[in-house]
Amino acid sequence: MDKRILELNKRAENYAARLQRARAEITKVIVGQEQIIEKVLLALIANGHVLIEGVPGLAKTLLVRTLAETLEAGFTRLQFTPDLLPADIIGTKIYNHRTGTFKRVRGPIFTNLVLADEINRAPPKVQSALLEAMQERQVSIQGETLCLPEPFMVLATQNPIESEGTYKLPEAQVDRFMLKLLIGYPTKHEEVEIIGRFTEGMATTVAKSLTAKGVLEIQAFNQHVYADTKIKEYVADIVDATRNPEAYGLALADYIEYGASPRASLWLILAAKAHALLHGRGYVKPEDVQAVAHDVLRHRVLLTYEAEAEERTSDEIITQLLEKVSVP
Numbered sequence: 001m002d003k004r005i006l007e008l009n010k011r012a013e014n015y016a017a018r019l020q021r022a023r024a025e026i027t028k029v030i031v032g033q034e035q036i037i038e039k040v041l042l043a044l045i046a047n048g049h050v051l052i053e054g055v056p057g058l059a060k061t062l063l064v065r066t067l068a069e070t071l072e073a074g075f076t077r078l079q080f081t082p083d084l085l086p087a088d089i090i091g092t093k094i095y096n097h098r099t100g101t102f103k104r105v106r107g108p109i110f111t112n113l114v115l116a117d118e119i120n121r122a123p124p125k126v127q128s129a130l131l132e133a134m135q136e137r138q139v140s141i142q143g144e145t146l147c148l149p150e151p152f153m154v155l156a157t158q159n160p161i162e163s164e165g166t167y168k169l170p171e172a173q174v175d176r177f178m179l180k181l182l183i184g185y186p187t188k189h190e191e192v193e194i195i196g197r198f199t200e201g202m203a204t205t206v207a208k209s210l211t212a213k214g215v216l217e218i219q220a221f222n223q224h225v226y227a228d229t230k231i232k233e234y235v236a237d238i239v240d241a242t243r244n245p246e247a248y249g250l251a252l253a254d255y256i257e258y259g260a261s262p263r264a265s266l267w268l269i270l271a272a273k274a275h276a277l278l279h280g281r282g283y284v285k286p287e288d289v290q291a292v293a294h295d296v297l298r299h300r301v302l303l304t305y306e307a308e309a310e311e312r313t314s315d316e317i318i319t320q321l322l323e324k325v326s327v328p
Contacts, residue, residue: 012221018210022041022210023037025066026206029204031186037063042179044151045222048153048178050180051119054157067113069206071209073215075114080116082123086128092107104144106141109148113153118157118159119169133148134177137152151212156177178296222277235269239297241325244259255307257302257303268297271296294318301318
């Protein structure tokens with residue numbers, strides 16, 4: 001192992017220790033859901049946004065709030081409703097009759113961590129305003145462009161079982177999320193612990209583990225985690241297999257309507273780097289790519305009506321792709 005990799009490993013171990021402290025603080029409140037906690041931290045490291053999907057009552061909101069409590073950073077919770085307006089999120093300008101001038105009023109999105117609760121209840125205009133903020137890290141208020149604070153991360157929740165009063169997220173916006181996480185029910189043992197923890201008046205204090213400056217430092221280092229050319233080719237093969245499955249010996253053309261975009265390749269590499277960093281390594285292995293592939297691709301592989309009729313899921317198709325694409 002050359003000197004550069006050893007140096008990257010040393011720095012990665014230092015950052016991983018900080019992140020593990022934050023993870024330990026989160027687990028003081030959140031019972032189970034270890035994989036979800038890890039993936040949210042991965043997105044934070046990679047400077048991406050997260051869409052969390054699950055039925056009500058699975059602590060989606062609590063997870064995001066607890067993450068915010070471990071950071072010395074700003075936090076805002078936005079409850080999305082059908083009557084919400086873009087100005088309610090990004091802000092507006094108010095006319096002052098005394099001075100004859102307009103005063104800019106910044107919206108709640110001007111913070112570090114934004115919890116977009118039940119994002120699919122927001123009307124299309126609000127979703128479009130949020131899209132600019134997520135992609136460009138800036139917003140436009142009546143012709144004036146304002147940069148958002150750094151770090152900036154949107155964690156959105158979505159209820160998959162209730163459709164009344166909801167708006168389907170456009171594919172352009174879904175693609176802005178680095179990860180789509182599916183949160184499931186706790187085990188019976190975990191549920192017993194949840195009952196004990198939240199019904200006996202036990203107050204849990206979460207310590208601050210990371211500063212905003214520290215997060216920016218980790219995000220900058222994540223770009224320098226080493227990914228060999230063979231790893232990049234492996235990622236490109238996985239994404240290409242979603243577009244041309246026949247070239248990889250997969251009879252999936254009837255199930256995939258649209259494959260993943262180049263943005264998927266970028267997020268796969270960044271997420272794999274973050275996974276390596278979180279585990280104290282300064283270089284990426286194929287296992288890092290495989291660990292994040294489903295979360296990066298599940299909302300980017302669009303299925304046909306035939307696939308839906310046969311109850312095929314994007315996760316099943318991604319699993320088949322990973323089994324077929326040769327590993328370096």
